[in-house]
Amino acid sequence: QQQVKQSPQSLIVQKGGISIINCAYENTAFDYFPWYQQFPGKGPALLIAIRPDVSEKKEGRFTISFNKSAKQFSLHIMDSQPGDSATYFCAASVTGNQFYFGTGTSLTVIP
Amino acid sequence: DVKVTQSSRYLVKRTGEKVFLECVQDMDHENMFWYRQDPGLGLRLIYFSYDVKMKEKGDIPEGYSVSREKKERFSLILESASTNQTSMYLCASIQGSAETQYFGPGTRLLVL
Numbered sequence: 709q710q711q712v713k714q715s716p717q718s719l720i721v722q723k724g725g726i727s728i729i730n731c732a733y734e735n736t737a738f739d740y741f742p743w744y745q746q747f748p749g750k751g752p753a754l755l756i757a758i759r760p761d762v763s764e765k766k767e768g769r770f771t772i773s774f775n776k777s778a779k780q781f782s783l784h785i786m787d788s789q790p791g792d793s794a795t796y797f798c799a800a801s802v803t804g805n806q807f808y809f810g811t812g813t814s815l816t817v818i819p
Numbered sequence: 820d821v822k823v824t825q826s827s828r829y830l831v832k833r834t835g836e837k838v839f840l841e842c843v844q845d846m847d848h849e850n851m852f853w854y855r856q857d858p859g860l861g862l863r864l865i866y867f868s869y870d871v872k873m874k875e876k877g878d879i880p881e882g883y884s885v886s887r888e889k890k891e892r893f894s895l896i897l898e899s900a901s902t903n904q905t906s907m908y909l910c911a912s913i914q915g916s917a918e919t920q921y922f923g924p925g926t927r928l929l930v931l
Binding site: 744806 | 852861877920922924
């Protein structure tokens, strides 16, 4: 049973465009929603995270939008660059407990 | 910077072999995790540990065991490797209820 559902599986975006990756969850006890970025040959690294008391968090070109009532959250990458090409994972957890990861999105940004 | 290291980047083993994957973290983190990563399935938790000599099953523990004799070291053991255990294995650590989980670079295991 997938605790966190992620889409799309792959995404191709032109340089300068907006990349959007979506995740949905069922467990309303989750209180922490991070996004991880993984480059080939590397382990995932925390990119940005949000808690459900806010609806949006922005760090540079990366924004998380959070919809508590819909139990959905999404990652927006503005002005996408070829260097953003990577696999992105959403995740959810109850603080101090196990993380549940989405299935990943392979992003390719075309120059 | 937190550093999580894994003993091997690539391993090739034969079916039935016993396989040890080692993970070491240098930030005195309490919690350590072993995941496997497969295309289309994301990261799935195999085992985790909240303290020395403590272990908890994750979502897919079958065919695996773990050992944590020292706080900084968490080992994943495949008692009798099978071809369906061919995968990328990722170790991670986190300090208590902190937010950021730190991952190692992964071990790509091929079981022939």
